Amino acid sequence: MQKLDVSNLLCPMPVIRTQDKVVTMAQGEQLEIVCTDPGALHDIPAWCRINGHRLVSAEERDKQILITIEVGEQ
Amino acid sequence: MTQHQADQLHQPRKAVALISGGLDSLLAAKLMLEQGIHIEGINFYTGFCVEGHTHAIRNQDKKKQKRNNALWVAEQLGIKLHIVDVIDEYKDVLTNPKHGYGANLNPCLDCKGFMVRKAHEWIIEHNFDFIITGEVIGQRPMSQRKDTMPVIARESGANDLLLRPLCAQLLPETLPERNGWVNREKLLAFNGRNRKPQMALANEFGFQDYAQPAGGCCFLTDASYAKKLGDLWQARGNKNYDLDDIMLLKVGRHIRPNENTKVIIARDEGETNFLSGYRKRFTSLQASSHTGPLALIDGDTSIANLKLAAQLTARYGKGRTAEQVTFEIHDTSGLQHELTVSPLSEDNIPADWFI
Ligand code: SF4
Numbered sequence: 001m002q003k004l005d006v007s008n009l010l011c012p013m014p015v016i017r018t019q020d021k022v023v024t025m026a027q028g029e030q031l032e033i034v035c036t037d038p039g040a041l042h043d044i045p046a047w048c049r050i051n052g053h054r055l056v057s058a059e060e061r062d063k064q065i066l067i068t069i070e071v072g073e074q
Numbered sequence: 075m076t077q078h079q080a081d082q083l084h085q086p087r088k089a090v091a092l093i094s095g096g097l098d099s100l101l102a103a104k105l106m107l108e109q110g111i112h113i114e115g116i117n118f119y120t121g122f123c124v125e126g127h128t129h130a131i132r133n134q135d136k137k138k139q140k141r142n143n144a145l146w147v148a149e150q151l152g153i154k155l156h157i158v159d160v161i162d163e164y165k166d167v168l169t170n171p172k173h174g175y176g177a178n179l180n181p182c183l184d185c186k187g188f189m190v191r192k193a194h195e196w197i198i199e200h201n202f203d204f205i206i207t208g209e210v211i212g213q214r215p216m217s218q219r220k221d222t223m224p225v226i227a228r229e230s231g232a233n234d235l236l237l238r239p240l241c242a243q244l245l246p247e248t249l250p251e252r253n254g255w256v257n258r259e260k261l262l263a264f265n266g267r268n269r270k271p272q273m274a275l276a277n278e279f280g281f282q283d284y285a286q287p288a289g290g291c292c293f294l295t296d297a298s299y300a301k302k303l304g305d306l307w308q309a310r311g312n313k314n315y316d317l318d319d320i321m322l323l324k325v326g327r328h329i330r331p332n333e334n335t336k337v338i339i340a341r342d343e344g345e346t347n348f349l350s351g352y353r354k355r356f357t358s359l360q361a362s363s364h365t366g367p368l369a370l371i372d373g374d375t376s377i378a379n380l381k382l383a384a385q386l387t388a389r390y391g392k393g394r395t396a397e398q399v400t401f402e403i404h405d406t407s408g409l410q411h412e413l414t415v416s417p418l419s420e421d422n423i424p425a426d427w428f429i
Binding site: 013019039042043046049 | 144149154158
């Protein structure tokens with residue numbers, strides 16, 4: 001699993017960084033995104049739905065948000 | 075006819091749609107989908123876009139939806155969306171606009187030309203056929219006038235590959251129309267500031283709950299934001315900025331007691347949390363004897379200025395009527411010390427210190 005730390009970045013930067021990372025990955029690979037903007041809890045799943053990736057999990061722990069996605073066909 | 079040519083004939087034509095997140099770009103893209111065009115959205119992030127961050131920062135906005143409108147539009151349409159970070163490239167557009175600024179620091183005409191130029195580069199790279207936008211003649215005073223719309227098409231280099239479905243019938247024919255990829259008869263002739271036709275069309279397509287930004291698509295049209303940005307440039311003596319600078323202009327009270335010093339005071343807990351992320355870049359202070367907001371000092375951190383910043387910040391905390399308030403001051407290397415001051419009363423803060 002690959003990791004991407006976008007803590008302290010505000011939306012839409014976490015989405016942009018996720019998007020730029022995902023294009024370098026292969027279908028079926030997973031990416032864990034660590035962020036702090038609660039907007040990402042809405043935006044990253046929406047971005048996944050639109051672009052055909054799968055949301056594996058999304059949770060808020062203390063002030064951190066952890067989102068795991070699986071890369072779809074691109 | 076070869077098999078390849080035959081296949082190409084059956085491939086739908088492809089267009090990229092500039093998606094701002096507002097109603098017009100949603101409708102323009104929908105009209106093209108209805109004509110069988112393959113559409114993907116593109117959204118440019120300049121750093122000034124009116125999007126989720128401020129909702130994320132301020133407490134009072136917590137209940138408001140935190141959605142990103144461009145993503146929402148793409149989802150409604152069932153299209154892909156590409157969000158492109160243009161923060162660095164946009165600096166030149168904003169600091170040096172050939173066509174000048176609108177009512178505030180919004181360089182709309184240059185901005186639109188820039189975005190269409192980027193979209194044009196994108197379609198060349200991705201093998202798409204043309205570009206669409208949700209522009210409507212007469213809708214915006216600077217960029218969406220009958221005489222400025224051709225300027226955007228020309229200066230962006232997109233020329234007749236740029237189609238505006240909502241008002242195309244009022245404009246010269248474009249290549250997608252001439253080639254029969256789209257049917258001009260089914261394009262529209264919207265004109266002027268009246269939003270009723272757009273709302274009726276949204277209704278017809280069954281779109282609800284779409285965003286209706288009041289001023290425009292970005293903070294540069296906002297008078298109080300533009301004033302803060304102008305102040306930043308003036309204090310620096312140049313128009314440089316980075317993403318942190320422009321984020322900070324959206325947060326807190328900005329008070330400039332003298333030329334060399336600006337104090338940014340959080341307005342609630344959400345802003346205090348946000349500003350505390352900047353403690354390595356700015357000297358910060360927060361009351362320890364009373365509950366109160368965090369403040370950052372941008373500029374001169376001499377003892378006299380620290381004292382003044384503390385007096386100002388005390389005015390916005392629970393200790394505002396106390397004789398004395400003690401502050402913890404953190405410098406950028408993490409060193410701390412205490413400072414006790416008497417709060418300034420509102421009458422002692424000159425109105426022209428507020429930016
Ligand atoms: S309102 Fe802002 S984003 Fe929209 S065209 Fe004007 S400068 Fe560009």
